[in-house]
């Protein structure tokens with residue numbers, strides 16, 4: 354718990370209560386409502402906690418979709434996903450629904466996005482990648498359907514020196530079509546959608562634009578490595594994705610309904626765990642906020 358305690362000591366003049374969720378990352382914020390958290394008076398302090406802990410959670414939040422989009426806008430420009438026709442709602446194309454319910458509100462047996470089951474960071478396939486994601490839990494299953502998070506700052510710091518040298522200055526090509534086809538396998542991107550999200554190269558070691566710390570930027574959307582034979586790049590990506598997500602450095606979030614979480618996509622990877630999509634219900638609502646082009 355050494356690191357969590359160190360982090361707790363860093364709590365400055367924050368007018369809310371912070372409880373670390375894991376020695377590596379994540380905290381719960383209490384003592385203020387989410388509405389207060391995004392108010393001009395408090396948002397700068399909440400944002401400090403977001404940068405320090407990389408993931409913040411609020412409990413017992415009443416968050417209709419319109420309010421979610423409005424709150425997310427405090428963090429920045431909210432993305433309209435290239436698959437918003439499929440996952441967005443008519444009223445709010447910024448909302449990306451992850452639901453396994455059919456029209457009648459019963460479990461359909463179909464996972465809404467199997468790509469979420471593999472380590473990734475949201476929007477890494479865009480030129481301007483995801484800054485933050487705001488996720489709200491409407492309905493959660495009793496078993497499974499957790500979200501796991503891995504810290505990419507320490508992932509970089511703990512890499513063997515030889516591996517740090519190997520990837521220094523290297524760029525990986527991120528490609529939604531690649532990961533979607535490989536992992537989801539159905540409802541693939543149309544020609545028009547592919548044209549909107551061509552493959553894009555980003556540094557494997559990026560500098561967080563606000564904290565200035567180095568972090569690994571990789572995950573499941575990374576297809577190949579520039580200047581490296583395709584198979585060699587694939588093997589290195591797979592090796593790295595496993596190295597940077599050791600179980601002891603992963604925080605697993607067991608959701609309750611009505612939680613609102615915001616995580617920093619620039620210094621974390623995440624993935625969902627599976628659940629019985631034919632028997633249990635899981636309905637999550639997500640907004641992703643656009644960030645910068647990684648450097």
Ligand SMILES: [Fe+2]
Nearest residue numbers: 469474475623
């Ligand atoms: Fe995600």
